[in-house]
Amino acid sequence: MTGFVQHGPGEFCAVMTREGEPLVEYEWWDPAPESGPPTIGRCRNCGHRGVVYEPLPADPARDELAERFAGWMGGMLDWDVKVREEHADLHKELFDLHAPVGVVVLDGKPGAAPVKVRQCRECGGDGWPCRTLRILAKPHRWAPGWDERWSA
Numbered sequence: 001m002t003g004f005v006q007h008g009p010g011e012f013c014a015v016m017t018r019e020g021e022p023l024v025e026y027e028w029w030d031p032a033p034e035s036g037p038p039t040i041g042r043c044r045n046c047g048h049r050g051v052v053y054e055p056l057p058a059d060p061a062r063d064e065l066a067e068r069f070a071g072w073m074g075g076m077l078d079w080d081v082k083v084r085e086e087h088a089d090l091h092k093e094l095f096d097l098h099a100p101v102g103v104v105v106l107d108g109k110p111g112a113a114p115v116k117v118r119q120c121r122e123c124g125g126d127g128w129p130c131r132t133l134r135i136l137a138k139p140h141r142w143a144p145g146w147d148e149r150w151s152a
């Protein structure tokens with residue numbers, strides 16, 4: 001697992017830990033956390049004092065659009081399965097295979113905060129839905145709820 005610790009404005013450390021391990025070491029003079037791992041303390045990567053940083057979505061509007069697509073497309077495919085549309089099960093399998101995953105990226109610029117983006121589990125790349133799912137969505141584009149931004 002990789003987490004992030006902020007040391008100052010534009011100063012971030014990527015910290016590798018095993019599942020469940022804290023990103024910072026608690027120091028005795030710090031206020032004890034009410035629950036969960038400490039969020040301020042000595043960085044497990046560089047040893048300097050820092051605060052645990054939770055990356056934010058790179059683009060909340062795009063996230064919202066992806067969320068809407070997931071619901072809309074899932075509904076379309078469930079309907080197809082119900083009415084025994086030809087290849088409906090295969091399309092549903094494809095849809096599940098190309099599910100989105102959240103990844104954290106550092107865009108390489110010094111001082112840039114790490115951000116969360118969505119990618120296709122299968123295709124990787126930038127953004128979700130991927131090209132495969134956009135093509136899969138094509139025959140349904142006359143249904144209510146369709147958004148032009150999902151076109152292939």
Ligand SMILES: [Zn+2]
Nearest residue numbers: 013043045046
């Ligand atoms: Zn550090």
Ligand SMILES: [Zn+2]
Nearest residue numbers: 098120123130
């Ligand atoms: Zn894909």
